[in-house]
Amino acid sequence: MKDGIVGIGVVGLGHWGPNHVRVFSQCDGAKVVIAADPSEARRKHIAKLYPQVRAAGSAQEVFSDKEVDAVVIAAPTKTHYALAKAALAAGKHLLLEKPFCSRLKEAQELLRLAGKKKKVLMHGHVFVYNRGIQYVKEGMRRGDFGKIQYLHATRTNLGPIRCDVNVIGDLAAHEFSIFDALFGRLPRWVSAAGARVLKTPREDVAFLTMEYPEGVLAHAHVSWLHPQKIRTLTLVGDKRMVFWSDTDTSEPIKVYDKGVAEEPYYDSFGEFQLRLRDADVLAPKLYQEEPLKLQAQAFICAVRERKRTLCEPETGLRVMQCLEAAQESLRKEGRRVYLRSRVKGEG
Ligand SMILES: NC(=O)c1ccc[n+]([C@@H]2O[C@H](COP(=O)([O-])OP(=O)(O)OC[C@H]3O[C@@H](n4cnc5c(N)ncnc54)[C@H](O)[C@@H]3O)[C@@H](O)[C@H]2O)c1
Structure with missing residues (x-):
């Protein structure tokens, strides 16, 4: 983390991912460094709106980026487990969109991995x-x-x-x-x-x-x-x-x-x-405040100060159950x- 600023990488730039790019770009204490999507059209869309954010064609580029401290996964649910596992294995904190994963077993495995790596794992139950x-x-x-x-x-x-x-x-x-x-x-x-x-x-x-x-x-x-x-x-x-x-x-x-x-x-x-x-x-x-922005701020606080969030992994696990x-x-x-x-x- 450089100068207390959390470097963010966003994976998945379809309907929802760009909202994460927007709210994290507006958050104090965060900087969106890179955003990935296999679709060139989606990368171009983000590049036009956020020229300062680097574009990547694969999630792996985000996970191996040294400037990235924390990853937001907003790709389709079927990809959540593999992407989240790779992000945690690369030593990144993680905000994983809902639903956590396709199966309870996968969510349990991610919880274990986050614990082992001592990384924040927050789930995106924005409501x-x-x-x-x-x-x-x-x-x-x-x-x-x-x-x-x-x-x-x-x-x-x-x-x-x-x-x-x-x-x-x-x-x-x-x-x-x-x-x-x-x-x-x-x-x-x-x-x-x-x-x-x-x-x-x-x-x-x-x-x-x-x-x-x-x-x-x-x-x-x-x-x-x-x-x-x-x-x-x-x-x-x-x-x-x-x-x-x-x-x-x-x-x-x-x-x-x-x-x-x-x-x-x-x-x-x-x-x-x-x-x-x-x-x-x-x-x-x-x-009224935008819930997604409040969620992003809570994630930043969790990464920087280890503050608890309203989306602790245990609650995500109960939702999966x-x-x-x-x-x-x-x-x-x-x-x-x-x-x-x-x-x-x-x-
Ligand atoms: N919290 C909320 O209120 C809320 C709202 C909408 C969607 N979501 C969640 O966000 C996720 C994405 O939803 P969406 O509506 O944006 O879907 P979408 O299909 O519109 O977009 C998904 C994007 O992910 C990209 N993608 C696919 N595989 C990828 C990979 N391996 N690496 C990087 N990018 C990849 C696709 O090219 C696509 O652009 C889902 O899990 C969904 O449940 C949450």
């Missing part, structure tokens, strides 16, 4: 740096919503349709990372149903259900075949309910003072014992797959 998700997390910690009753998430759009992972590996990875940030642990079980509507070898639409501690059900709808770009989370508590919408830039969070309370004076049974409470809706002001369980459930036509069965003999 844990989203201010709206952080508001929900903080509210849960303070008990603002009361006892959590259930959660529902939606993540849909028309495409992009990927060729190396199905919609669960692509989109549900975000949902699992958000639920992990909220609960800090694995669900008890995961069940997934999906469809290959477009007749490709991969599911493009899926519905997932999980059970978190104290019997809290969480549901997620993920789809590449939907008329609207939706990224929402609804959390229902017995005190309040909260709704997050990433695409609502003016009021991404709404807290509903709504619920169902027991009627104190009815001593008969049935519907008379419950009454609806329907009060105010609050849209708290959030100080959830993804693998969801894929297993998909193959078994939606049967529940118990995550802690491997530890506790459940299920």
